[in-house]
Structures are given as structure tokens and as C-alpha cells.
Amino acid sequence: MLTRAVRQGLAAGLAGAVVMTAAEKVEQRVTGRPDSYVPARVLARLTGLPESSGQQPRWQNLAMHYGQGALVGVLRSVMAQAGLRGAWASTMFTALRLTNDQILENAIARCTSSSTRSPPERWPTRSPLVTARARGSGTRRCAPVATQMSVHCPGRQ
Template sequence: MSRRTTIPEQPPRPSSLGSCIIYGCGAGLLGVAVMTIGEKIEQYFTGRPNSYVPGHTLERLLRLPVRPDSERFGLNMAMHYGQGAAAGMIRAFMSAYGVRGPFADFMFVAIRLMIDQTLENVTGVGALPWTWPVNEQVIDILHKGVFAFVTGYFTDRWLQG
């Protein structure tokens, strides 16, 4: 009869820091792409308009002059995908060091929400999430969940020990 130890095994180290960065960015970009498709499907059925908060957040971070939403599509996409790639690197490090699977994905939902909310509220663009209508909170968490699970799926597969 084998005994299960209470001391966890040290997971193998990833091949390199560069691997985590590259695979994390790639997985994050794939996660954002799938999340965006889901958002577009949801918007088709709910009639919810596009959000330009990411674009205006980047506008503030870069200290650009304030422009209307119609002129911020490029900044919106840059921030949307840039945040996904940056967050994907965090998830890659989680995968590389043994924090994997659905539990890691649930933790990663909170990490992604934290990144968004910190940037949006530090720049004064966003509102605190608990001031949002409940349906918008649920929609945002669901979409970030899609991002987290897709990103996690790829990082877990690509960075297996």
C-alpha cells in the first residue's frame, strides 16, 4: 500500500522565461479572440453596445487627448488584446510551475478582472464593479471566464511539465 505524502512534489521548471512569455502571449491572444467572439454573439442577442472603456483607459495611460469612441477603435483593440497577452503570461507562469486545471482557471478569472479594474479605476475611466448593474457584472465575469479557461487550456497544454 502506497502512502500519499503531504509534501507536494516540486514541479519541473519550464525550459525558459522566454517560453512562458511567448506561450503566455499566444494563449492570451487566443483567449481574447474567443472571448471577443462570445461577446459579439452575446451582444447580438442582448443588444448591449460595444464598450470603449479599454480604449479610453489606454488613451489616459498614454496621455492622449480625449477623443470620441468612434475614433478609439484601434486603441480599444490594442488595449483589449494587449491586456489579454499580458495576463496570458501570468497564466503561463502558473502552468509552468504546476498551478493548472480548472481550479487555476477560476483563480485566473479573478486575476484578469483585477488587471482590468485596476487599470480602469486608476485612470479614472471605469466605475467600481459593485456600482454596475448586476446583469453587467454577470456578463463581464462570464466573458472573463471564457478568456481564463481558453487561455488556461492552451498554457496548460503547451507548458506541461
């Protein structure tokens, strides 16, 4: 079961990350918000890669963004395998997804001399809503993929 959950979760997480990326790009066009390089900075700090000031390498941003999506997709798949499905499970997973971001971005920042991002309560007024909406779009797309895959598991009632 665990091997299946990992495979299915990686696929579901990547699907969710694709949808989340598309939703963020639409939001950026509407609001004029620039690209965020926080994922690249977190990846650089986690791996010891050099950080540059300002714009980070795009590959680092994409690697962290899609890698993190795939990994948390495994958690969503395990939730579906355990019977946690539907709107309530998706809401729980959205909270987990946002918490995951904050843990990585703020815990890594505490290990270095500078911060990558401030806590949500210090964000500009619309920022938490925009972030939650974007993460929610990805988690809502990841959930049906994970659930559908778990329903078709041999031996699962």
C-alpha cells in the same frame, strides 16, 4: 523557462482574447448591449493619447483589448509552468483577469478628472455577470493553451 513562459503566454493570451471577443460579440447581439470604449479610454490615458468624447478609435480599443489579453496570458503561462493547472487555477486566473481590468480602469481614472467605469458593485444588475462570463470564456480558453504548452517543455516532468 521565463523566455518560454513569455512566448507561450503571449500566444495563449491572444487566443483567450480572440475567444473572449467572440463571446462578447455574441452576448452583445443577444442583449443589445453597445460596444464599450473603456479599453480605448484606458489606453489613451496610459499613453497620453488624446481622448474624444463618445466613440473612441477602434484601433485603440483593439490594441488595449488584445494587448492586455496577451500580457495577462504571460501570467497564466507562468502559473501553468509552476504547476498551477486545472479548474482551480482557471478560477484563480479569472479572478486575476477581472482584478486587472478594475485596477487599470479605476486606478487610471483616479489620475484624471473623470472616471472610465464605476466599481462592479455599482454596475447594473446583469453587468457583473455578463463581464465575468465573457472574461471567463477567454480565461478558460487561455488556460488549456498555456497548460498544453508548458507540458511539452523540455526538462519539465
